[in-house]
Amino acid sequence: MSEESGENSRTEPRAQSRVQSPLRRRGKAFVARYRRNTLAMAGLVVTGSVILIALLAPVLAPYDPAAVNVPARLQGPSLAHPMGTDHYGRDLLSRVLFGARIALQVAVATPLVAGAIGIPVGLLAGYSGGRVDDALMRLMDSIFAFPAILLGLTLVAVFGQSLTNIVLALGIVFIPQFARVTRGSAVSVVEEEHVRVARSLGASHVRIMLVHVLPFCLSAILVQATVTAALAIVLESSLSFLGVGVPSPKPSWGAILRVGKGYVDSGEWWFSVFPGLAIVVAVLGFNLLGDGLRDVLDPRTDPNR
Amino acid sequence: MVSRLQAFLVRRLLWALPVLALVSVVIFGLIRLVPGDPAIVMLGADADPARLAAVRAELGLNDPIYVQYIDYIGDAIRGDLGRSYVTNREVSAAIAARLPTTLFLTLAGFIVSLAIAIPAGLLSATNRGKTLDGVGLSFGLLGVSIPNFWLGIVLLIAFGVNLDWLPVAGYVSPLENPVEGIRYLILPGITLGTAMAAVVTRMLRSELLEELRHDYLDAVRMKGVSDLRVLGHATKNAFIPVVTVIGMQFGYLLGGSVVVEQVFSIPGMGRLLLDAIGSRDYITLQGVVLVYTTFFVAVNVVVDAAYFFLNPKLRGEQ
Amino acid sequence: MPETPLLHVENLRTSFGRENPLVAVDGISYGLREGETLGIVGESGAGKSVSVRSLVGLIDDGDVEGSVRWRGEELVGASSRKLRSVRGSGIGMVFQNAEAAFDPSRTVGAQIVEAVRASRDLSKRAARSEAISLLEEVGIGDPEGRFGDYPHEYSGGMAQRAIIAMALAGEPDLLIADEPTTGLDVSVQAGIVDLFRDLVAERDMSLLLISHDLGVVSQLSERILVMYAGRIIERGSRKQLLGSPRHPYTQAFLRSVPDVDVRKDLEPIRGAPPSLDDPPTGCRFHPRCPAAEAGICDGEAPPTVDFGDGHEATCYAYTDAHPGGDDYDRAAVESVEWEANGTAAADEPAEVDR
DSSP states (O other): HHHHHHHHHHHHHHHHHHHHHHHHHHHHHHHHHHHHHHHHHHHHHHHOOOOHHHHHHHHHHHSSSHHHHGTTTTOOOSSSSTTTTTTTBBBHHHHHHHHHHHHHHHHHHHHHHHHHHHHHHHHHHHOOOOOHHHHHHHHHHHHHHOOOHHHHHHHHHHHHHSSSHHHHHHHHHHHHOOOOHHHHHHHHHHHHHHHHHHHHHTTTTIIIIIIHHHHHHHHHHHHHHHHHHHHHHHHHHHHHHHHHSSTTTSSHHHHHHHHHTTTTTTOOTHHHHHHHHHHHHHHHHHHHHHHHHHHOOOGGGGGOO | OOOOHHHHHHHHHEEEEEHEEEEEEEEHHHHHHHSSHHHHHHHHHOOOOOHOOOOOTTTTTSHHHHHHHHHHHHHTTOOOOBBOTTTBBBHHHHHHHHHHHHHHHHHHHHHHHHHHHHHHHHHHTTTSSHHHHHHHHHHHHHHHHHHEEEEEEEEHIIIIIIIIOOSSSOOOOOOHHHHHHHHHHHHHHHHHHHHHHHHHHHHHHHHHHHHTTTTTHHHHHHHOOEEEEEEEEHHHHHHHHHHHHHHHHHHHHHHHHHHHHHTOOOSSSHHHHHHHHHTOOHHHHHHHHHHHHHHHHHHHHHHHHHHHHHHHHHSSSO | OOOOOOEEEEEEEEEOOOSSSSEEEEEEEEEEOOTTTEEEETTTTHHHHHHHHHHTTOOOOOEEEEEEEEEEOOOOOOOOOHHHBBBTTTTEOOSSSSSHOOOOOSSSHHHHHHHHHHSSSHHHHHHHHHHEEEEHHHTTTSHHHHHHHHHSSSHHHHHHHHHHHHTTOOOOSSEEETTTTTTOOOHHHHHHHHHHHHHHHHOOOEEEEEEEEHHHHHHOSEEEEEEETEEEEEEEEHHHHHHOSSHHHHHHHHSEEEEESSSOOOOOOOOOOTTTTTTTTTSSSSSGGTTTOOTTTTTSSSEEEEEEEEOOOOOOOSSSSSSHHHHHHHHHHHHHHOTTTTTOOOOOOOOOOO
């Protein structure tokens, strides 16, 4: 790694190298380490595929996911319908492909919502310490005290069912995780030299938090984001399975499973197995990504690998 | 002189109570936040105005909100969680009827998860780097990636429908009929316990690996004891932090039970909850969520006490 | 006196890692007789601890080669059953401190009882009273009370005594003490040294004492081995080593260590011990050695020179190959400034009152 940076600083003009090379050096080192880590690469591949599928669903899907075709109802996997058809005759493969869109929206939006509130709270708590820290973390604990599904259920019950509301509800569920993770990193950084120097130079608290503390929390936050994404997908599909998730015509994987379960007794196994498999793949992707990132960003956290 | 344990418990309670209070306030407030008149929401817009007025009076909607809250909490402490206007049953009675079922289910999940996690964690740690470890790690990863309701459905299809070994739906109380009761709890228990097992396995493996590096184990070996005994000592110590994880996972078990009850058609609190949501029975909803959370907080306090108890440094300090 | 040594180590070699193995112990050999106290001295990282751990099979992430014979029986590669039978009742080990020796979550008493019962067939009650008497024997006041305390409740010196008690539980014939006084107060150290002396005498045990503290080693040991970078570079009796050290490293080491009885200027050894994953060629000390000769000392490993009476040093300076030859020899002896005032040249380890 240091060889690379040596080269870099020699070819770049000196004034710029003071600003660019640490970041670029870190960036290059990161990419190199990332490539070497199987977990992280696997996560990237799987998650990437899911994202691609979600984006390209209209192109990839052989049928219109909403196209009803009653004579073809409840048919098993075949060449025409690789994942079979549902009780309305709709092609399950197409529905599953479009379901990826919903899953992805949830996976991306939920960490954003949770982070938007959780990160500032965590920063504030970690930076301030003392009573503020105590009070904020107590507050976070009370949200955390709720089992995720129950909290999600209650919030959706109150807000009403729509994709936006669900993302909102799930976002609230995960606020404490982001707060904790940010606070944890913040606390260890706050004692360091550069923070004290900045404070003695009269920098405002906000500036210190954003410029000096936050960058050091980013790797932990990133890992948390992937973990949250994975959990959000599971949670959303669970809620949809229970009937309190994304409203019915939308092909959320959980919603498909909700109906599919009813046909288990009569033997239409494809109705339940394939959508579930899709969930597993998507969640696995994000989990692998998270594990891999954790390995790459801070190998010290799991010395046993 | 207050013993350390007592002091600790008091501190935990001081944490737990505000959390519970806050939770109850939030639930209470949220329900009141629902747009529209709760009475209309519950009875419908075209209900008889007299009934609407009666409901409003019953709910105390005409009182200021903090009075409503205090009334509610006061009643709740005494065990009265109100009466549902939808089902006309006392909420406490409805919950009490279903609580044991959910508890048994949660217990089943708990037992299954430890029954899997402890051997898996031990085997993984002692065979680090070898195939067995890889299996354990993959299991860990898959376990957190497979949604429990799907696992339940797949198990249903495999064992219930295709092989017909185990019942597919319903519930028999183990108190009434132990054998049948357990049969009915096997698949749900496995479904519920697997994800938690995955998390605990990972944690136990990690803690055990860390513990096995400690020097004092060499001292134990130098006494001439068997390797199994050495492992036993290490495991006991490694287990302590795992206990806290188990406590955290209990929350997952509780939440998961709602879903598993739905998959296997088990008449527990989860069904009550979902029915309440479906029929907009907010009073029942309030009560059920409150009971769930109380349980979770209580378990956390117990787990913390256990951790405190097991860790002699906390316990025996002068 | 040809006796079968109690412990016979021959060409012990311990390495870590397969591809570019780090050789921590590079072929050392020595013998230990019944009732004898042998000291192994050297800087941190010289391989002393690793070598004694290799004796009893405590190295599980490395490879141990060579021969270690305990009462004639081979320990290297022995079955775990055999090792277990030797540990505790044959060989006991005194670890460096409480963290290394005790499980923090159990009482000291329980752990000593475990040691007792592992080697002797005693009932719980008998083992308990045995443990208490052991605590008493090592000089811990109120042994009954202390029995139920946890390791973190013991002070440093007391913990060390308890560790010794635990090592004695199996009534071993050989006690291996790995840095037993490191980290302790000087006054506490003296107490531990006295304790070892008493125990060795009363129990008629052999003692293998490892330390980087030459003072401690010289007070207890009849013979001393000096280790450097995984090899034994000098060996001899106390008197020989302290009075007329031959190897430049030993001389430098003696010059760098304070001695209460002798006023001298301390000279730290310049340079640092080599990292063992890429050790110097030939004599491992040559980069730091004032007598090093290029072309000789950095080529093959140096030969062992016998100075008579069991005093040996592994160094080129005393061979014809080295230009210094005899001149160096004289200069070296003279440069050790301290006098024979009883400490340096005494036949018996002295009782030092501090």
